[in-house]
Amino acid sequence: MIEYRNLRVALLGGGTVGANVVDLLLTHGEELANRAGAGLELVGVAVRDIDAERTPAIPKHLLTTDAEALIVNADIVVELMGGLEPARTYVLQAINSGADVITANKALLATHGPELFEAAEQVGAQLYYEAAVGGAIPIIRPLRESLAGDRVTRILGIVNGTTNYILDAMDATGDTFENALAEATRLGYAEADPTADVGGYDAAQKAAILASLAFHTTVPLDAVYREGITEITDSQVKAARKAGYVIKILAICERIEIDGTGEYGVSARVHPALIPLAHPLAAVHGANNAVFIEAEAAGSLMFYGAGAGGPETASAVLGDLVSAARRHVIGGPGVAESTHANLPILPMASVLTRYQIELTVVDQPGVLATIATLFSDHGVSVEAVSQTVRDGKDDTQPAATLVIVTHVATESSLATTVEALAANDVVTAVVSVLRVEGL
Numbered sequence: 001m002i003e004y005r006n007l008r009v010a011l012l013g014g015g016t017v018g019a020n021v022v023d024l025l026l027t028h029g030e031e032l033a034n035r036a037g038a039g040l041e042l043v044g045v046a047v048r049d050i051d052a053e054r055t056p057a058i059p060k061h062l063l064t065t066d067a068e069a070l071i072v073n074a075d076i077v078v079e080l081m082g083g084l085e086p087a088r089t090y091v092l093q094a095i096n097s098g099a100d101v102i103t104a105n106k107a108l109l110a111t112h113g114p115e116l117f118e119a120a121e122q123v124g125a126q127l128y129y130e131a132a133v134g135g136a137i138p139i140i141r142p143l144r145e146s147l148a149g150d151r152v153t154r155i156l157g158i159v160n161g162t163t164n165y166i167l168d169a170m171d172a173t174g175d176t177f178e179n180a181l182a183e184a185t186r187l188g189y190a191e192a193d194p195t196a197d198v199g200g201y202d203a204a205q206k207a208a209i210l211a212s213l214a215f216h217t218t219v220p221l222d223a224v225y226r227e228g229i230t231e232i233t234d235s236q237v238k239a240a241r242k243a244g245y246v247i248k249i250l251a252i253c254e255r256i257e258i259d260g261t262g263e264y265g266v267s268a269r270v271h272p273a274l275i276p277l278a279h280p281l282a283a284v285h286g287a288n289n290a291v292f293i294e295a296e297a298a299g300s301l302m303f304y305g306a307g308a309g310g311p312e313t314a315s316a317v318l319g320d321l322v323s324a325a326r327r328h329v330i331g332g333p334g335v336a337e338s339t340h341a342n343l344p345i346l347p348m349a350s351v352l353t354r355y356q357i358e359l360t361v362v363d364q365p366g367v368l369a370t371i372a373t374l375f376s377d378h379g380v381s382v383e384a385v386s387q388t389v390r391d392g393k394d395d396t397q398p399a400a401t402l403v404i405v406t407h408v409a410t411e412s413s414l415a416t417t418v419e420a421l422a423a424n425d426v427v428t429a430v431v432s433v434l435r436v437e438g439l
């Protein structure tokens with residue numbers, strides 16, 4: 001066996017991901033040392049409750065509630081606690097004590113990323129975060145390094161495993177939202193507070209991280225347009241399939257030309273959307289994630305795999321750990337974050353998308369013409385209309401259901417069209433409005 005210098009690794013958090021990192025580090029220690037060129041000595045695992053049951057089990061002697069004592073003696077600190085505080089304070093302490101830091105905490109990076117990267121740059125430390133987006137999927141390194149010579153124009157993807165698991169279960173087995181969320185939580189996919197998943201906050205944090213990296217521009221979290229899946233109903237899921245779509249929650253980051261000026265801005269958004277069944281994203285099941293990247297020279301690239309889960313995410317953390325260890329052995333400056341492009345952030349209103357709108361309207365002559373005029377008055381052109389008529393023989397008023405798919409238009413024209421439809425006398429209800437992507 002080769003004798004290596006030992007690097008001291010402190011782990012903050014021994015939950016779903018942390019316990020799997022410990023397991024892999026302890027069982028594959030020799031193999032990892034050979035790859036890293038240094039022994040990786042786990043000096044301790046900071047948790048809140050030393051007596052809690054953990055799967056896989058963590059040897060008791062490694063557990064402590066004193067995170068700070070671990071940090072001061074570490075060469076590499078791995079933050080897997082989640083949340084903003086005390087994670088931010090601990091990461092800053094680690095950087096300032098000269099350690100490299102690995103984190104899977106997208107909430108922390110999307111909220112305090114610039115402060116943490118600046119602190120790391122000041123002292124020549126590295127901050128690694130492959131596990132923060134896409135679980136096991138290598139996506140940060142490809143964007144940060146492999147595509148550094150290209151110009152990324154668009155990112156389109158499923159970046160939250162929990163919500164994909166829920167929507168897939170509702171579609172494939174007719175499971176309820178609540179059951180599917182409980183199962184995703186049991187399987188370790190959901191955040192400590194699953195509102196982060198179902199409310200689209202986790203995906204928005206990941207979109208902010210991806211857009212900042214891809215466009216070399218700091219994209220703050222509050223600039224990411226966000227809608228979750230809490231309003232998606234069983235009947236919308238069923239109707240989508242009948243019409244040849246599935247509903248997925250997407251993260252879309254774009255580099256957009258501003259009004260034909262030759263100047264560019266960037267936008268980032270997260271929302272549910274209808275995806276045609278033939279689109280590759282429609283075949284992303286369970287807690288898997290998939291991300292398409294379009295770049296000027298490289299063309300279209302697709303990254304696919306497990307987006308959540310303890311062992312899967314631990315794989316990405318260990319990849320970062322080996323990279324950090326190699327840098328300790330070889331030396332060198334590492335990779336700097338680049339936000340030099342500093343492109344303006346465009347509002348959601350200027351984004352181009354298309355809507356599918358389901359309306360109930362009174363069944364009388366001239367209604368279709370009224371609706372068509374409303375669309376054209378707002379500069380929105382209609383691609384397809386389907387109509388189902390209720391004849392009133394069952395003692396209800398005669399009525400018609402219209403399902404309208406628009407051509408591409410700005411979000412602001414589409415939203416004002418829906419407002420005008422809702423206010424018109426011929427429309428008795430706006431039943432559902434969903435964006436359509438991937439056509």
Ligand SMILES: NC(=O)C1=CN([C@@H]2O[C@H](COP(=O)(O)OP(=O)(O)OC[C@H]3O[C@@H](n4cnc5c(N)ncnc54)[C@H](OP(=O)(O)O)[C@@H]3O)[C@@H](O)[C@H]2O)C=CC1
Nearest residue numbers: 013014015016017047048049080081082104105308309313
């Ligand atoms: N689960 C997943 O699939 C993925 C998770 N991530 C990210 O990885 C990170 C960890 O996630 P996960 O393992 O699921 O989270 P868990 O909630 O399962 O684990 C969190 C761990 O941190 C410890 N902890 C929390 N607060 C403190 C504190 N103040 N002091 C000391 N210890 C603390 C907890 O201790 P105790 O056990 O005693 O309560 C627990 O061991 C998060 O940032 C998450 O967003 C990223 C990708 C995928």
Ligand SMILES: N[C@@H](CC=O)C(=O)O
Nearest residue numbers: 160161162189191308
């Ligand atoms: N809760 C997250 C975990 C990984 O980032 C998800 O479901 O994707």
